[in-house]
Amino acid sequence: MTTMQERPRTADSDGGRTIKRNRRRITAGSAIVYASAFVLALVWLIPLLWALSTSLKTETDASLGQEIRWIPPEWSLEGYRTLFERGDHLVWMVNSTVVSTIVTILTLVLCVLAAYGFSRFDFPGRKFIFAAIIAGLMVPPQALIIPLFDIVTTLNLGDTYWGLALPQVVAPVMVFILKRFFDGVPRDYEEAAKLDGAGHLRVLWSVIVPLSGPIVAAVGIFTFIGSWNNFLWPLLIATDPSMMTLPVGLGVVAGGYGLFYAQNMAAAVLGALPLLIVFMLFQKQIVKGVAGVGLK
Amino acid sequence: MTTETKTPRAGDAAGRPPSTTAPPTREKPKSWTGLWFVLPFTAMYVLFLVWPTILGLYYSFTDRSLTGRPTSWIGLDNWTEVFGDERAWDALWNTAVFTVYSAVPLVVIALVLALLVNRARKMGWFLRMAFFAPFILPVSVVTMIWIWMYQPDGGLINDFLQNTLGVQDSAEPTLWLSDEGTAMWSVVITTVWWTVGFNFLLYLAALQTIPKDVYESSSMDGANWWQQLWGITLPLLKRTTALVIVLQLIASLRIFDQMYLMTGGGPNRATEVAIHYIYISGFEGYRIGYASALSYVLFVLIMIVSIVQFRLFARKEG
Numbered sequence: 103m104t105t106m107q108e109r110p111r112t113a114d115s116d117g118g119r120t121i122k123r124n125r126r127r128i129t130a131g132s133a134i135v136y137a138s139a140f141v142l143a144l145v146w147l148i149p150l151l152w153a154l155s156t157s158l159k160t161e162t163d164a165s166l167g168q169e170i171r172w173i174p175p176e177w178s179l180e181g182y183r184t185l186f187e188r189g190d191h192l193v194w195m196v197n198s199t200v201v202s203t204i205v206t207i208l209t210l211v212l213c214v215l216a217a218y219g220f221s222r223f224d225f226p227g228r229k230f231i232f233a234a235i236i237a238g239l240m241v242p243p244q245a246l247i248i249p250l251f252d253i254v255t256t257l258n259l260g261d262t263y264w265g266l267a268l269p270q271v272v273a274p275v276m277v278f279i280l281k282r283f284f285d286g287v288p289r290d291y292e293e294a295a296k297l298d299g300a301g302h303l304r305v306l307w308s309v310i311v312p313l314s315g316p317i318v319a320a321v322g323i324f325t326f327i328g329s330w331n332n333f334l335w336p337l338l339i340a341t342d343p344s345m346m347t348l349p350v351g352l353g354v355v356a357g358g359y360g361l362f363y364a365q366n367m368a369a370a371v372l373g374a375l376p377l378l379i380v381f382m383l384f385q386k387q388i389v390k391g392v393a394g395v396g397l398k
Numbered sequence: 399m400t401t402e403t404k405t406p407r408a409g410d411a412a413g414r415p416p417s418t419t420a421p422p423t424r425e426k427p428k429s430w431t432g433l434w435f436v437l438p439f440t441a442m443y444v445l446f447l448v449w450p451t452i453l454g455l456y457y458s459f460t461d462r463s464l465t466g467r468p469t470s471w472i473g474l475d476n477w478t479e480v481f482g483d484e485r486a487w488d489a490l491w492n493t494a495v496f497t498v499y500s501a502v503p504l505v506v507i508a509l510v511l512a513l514l515v516n517r518a519r520k521m522g523w524f525l526r527m528a529f530f531a532p533f534i535l536p537v538s539v540v541t542m543i544w545i546w547m548y549q550p551d552g553g554l555i556n557d558f559l560q561n562t563l564g565v566q567d568s569a570e571p572t573l574w575l576s577d578e579g580t581a582m583w584s585v586v587i588t589t590v591w592w593t594v595g596f597n598f599l600l601y602l603a604a605l606q607t608i609p610k611d612v613y614e615s616s617s618m619d620g621a622n623w624w625q626q627l628w629g630i631t632l633p634l635l636k637r638t639t640a641l642v643i644v645l646q647l648i649a650s651l652r653i654f655d656q657m658y659l660m661t662g663g664g665p666n667r668a669t670e671v672a673i674h675y676i677y678i679s680g681f682e683g684y685r686i687g688y689a690s691a692l693s694y695v696l697f698v699l700i701m702i703v704s705i706v707q708f709r710l711f712a713r714k715e716g
Binding site: 132222223224227238251271352380388 | 680
């Protein structure tokens with residue numbers, strides 16, 4: 103552990119570029135680091151692997167009291183088949199997709215517009231409105247569920263996509279993040295576009311947004327994941343099983359599948375899949391986005 | 399993208415000092431144009447955030463009910479009831495207990511994982527995925543898997559304790575989620591597994607910004623790994639640690655999902671947390687007025703922590 107100085111430290115978190123410095127030597131220290139990191143990673147994956155393994159067993163092999171076996175003694179898609187025969191899992195998946203898509207698109211449109219407005223214009227009440235929105239950063243949405251529920255049901259939006267989606271669109275933090283980024287975008291580009299006769303919306307769409315690609319993408323991805331995983335709000339608003347989102351359906355209805363653990367874990371695996379795919383696709387943006395919270 | 403030049407346009411910059419800190423808005427006189435950009439968001443913001451905040455405060459002085467009977471003003475009745483309500487205090491206490499139990503491992507484990515991964519660069523992708531992937535799973539997927547692992551008879555965890563480690567008597571299996579002594583810890587363990595990846599990434603990002611020559615010069619002075627950790631790394635991570643702790647506090651005060659799904663607040667209300675009690679008062683007891691008063695107590699608590707966070711951010715800006 104005393105041979106730290108021989109380890110090349112690069113600031114390159116992507117590991118993409120290869121920087122040739124001191125040749126790496128396998129030392130006792132680094133062997134321990136690698137071994138313990140690897141073991142910990144395996145421990146972390148156990149629940150996921152166990153769920154996957156259980157989901158591929160027959161109900162009999164998956165039931166309690168059976169010997170623990172990581173490799174199914176008899177491979178079976180019984181759990182998945184029962185799940186698809188029930189059909190509700192697919193309905194929840196569709197609901198989640200619809201709601202998260204509405205939330206993501208609306209959040210992006212509203213927040214980008216607002217951030218641009220705050221970043222580039224002065225108008226009566228600008229300071230007041232911005233301060234009010236920043237104050238909203240400190241309001242915990244969970245503490246507003248009671249009056250919010252009252253408002254949404256008064257608007258007759260209970261058990262509807264809009265009732266599920268609209269209250270999730272209000273994300274002051276996204277306005278804040280985007281505005282701060284827009285503030286740093288040099289004005290030269292848009293001046294040039296304006297000289298070419300482009301209007302404000304056109305400048306925003308074809309100059310600012312492309313220049314802010316990564317941050318806009320990050321806002322979109324995080325909004326989507328956040329909305330997909332929201333539990334409390336859909337739990338209140340979707341009381342009809344056919345309007346439930348995936349997390350609520352899995353938690354409330356699938357919880358009642360009882361002791362059919364193969365089916366249960368098949369539901370968990372399928373429930374995990376969409377976001378795991380999103381994660382695989384956007385790993386870089388997601389990791390950078392989280393890092394950005396701390397580095398800003 | 400049409401111009402690469404950084405030189406200010408003559409007509410544009412004339413007569414003004416080239417200031418980089420002045421707000422961009424100074425460049426233009428006030429006009430109403432900007433308001434149109436801000437308006438859609440602001441409208442939603444008022445309807446779904448400002449209005450419920452006001453409405454909640456108002457409801458807390460009424461006997462508003464979910465049953466739809468007429469609402470009447472009852473003054474401070476809800477509030478005096480809140481402060482005398484033992485179940486409310488218990489719920490707050492449980493929230494605090496969960497916060498403390500979970501915050502420590504969520505910070506320490508995240509830091510340890512980040513230190514490891516920062517040195518095990520060659521497995522970087524795999525390690526980041528393994529530790530962070532659980533964080534993006536829906537809560538119900540997480541709880542389904544853990545309920546299955548916590549099963550007293552034949553669940554993976556008890557089986558490991560009985561047959562692999564041999565530290566548990568199979569006649570007396572641990573009833574993880576239904577024993578008052580272990581239920582809270584069980585939820586804490588699940589939560590750590592689920593969310594530590596976020597803090598881990600924050601730490602990892604901070605670690606990767608520390609320039610390597612800082613370590614090199616101290617190595618030349620003969621500092622070993624342990625001394626460098628305490629002398630260089632941890633002090634440089636102070637701000638990140640503050641951020642992680644505050645974000646963690648705010649997240650923990652809002653805890654609800656895992657309890658609702660794993661223990662239902664039980665056994666014997668041992669894991670009933672603040673939001674859960676608000677939920678029960680409002681949606682099972684139909685008492686919107688009372689639940690609003692309860693909400694406001696939590697609201698104020700989270701607000702206090704958030705203000706601390708805000709100041710932390712503000713100092714960073716300056």
